[in-house]
Amino acid sequence: MEIKTESKGVYTTIKISGRLDLNSSTGLKEKIKDLLADGAVNLVVDLGGVDFINSSGLGTLVSILKDVRMVKGKMVLCNLGRYVNEIFEITQLSHIFDLFPSEEEAAAFVSESPARVG
């Protein structure tokens, strides 16, 4: 799995590609932990490159969401592929996460009322 992060000022994008399962979860958690520690608490997670997710990957995203909320941040997901979206629908996590079809729409949502650290 590959993770690319980019600061866009008010928010940070995290682009993930590959499989999101138990093996790749640790790396993602570490990366997010570092971002939150640096004060990057408004996150747009782009899952456009994720071609596979299972319950372990979902659990990791839930864990990250909880960490983000703990620091009063915001986290949204965007660009879910067809099969990844199906997994979110089956597990009803589509009701828990804010999902957007594009980074632009996700960014607009986060930028409306971004969480501020401090």
Added chain:
Amino acid sequence: MSELITLHLPSDLKYLDLVYSVTQSVSQYCDLDERQAHHLQVVVSEGYTNAVIHGNKGHSGRYVVLTFERTSSFLRISVEDEGVVPIVMDTDHTPILPGPMDETGRGLLLISTLSEDFELLSEPSRGNKLNMTFRLDKNLEMI
């Protein structure tokens, strides 16, 4: 008549990529469409991960036996571990749904939804066996 492929894998998540590769090959062999192939990857990965983490309790000296059996109409998959799984099911043998912010507990829900049928057999002295069935039918309705 059925065709059988059996793998004895060390109980270690470093073999998960191998599991994906074999599952992909099975999908191609069974001529599954893209969506069915994806479903198969999900349920097999759930079964193997569950066996390693919960069934065998992460004990690397144990094994997981993964079997694919193809008949004319069905693909049957079984995942067998050597331990005892504290899987919690409702009394009618349906997976108990996790809470919305629970980080675990969605594996059996995915298995029960994406496979045609499944059962989980547990024997304290013999381990657990997860059996799943896929219909070899291209006309899947969207969930």
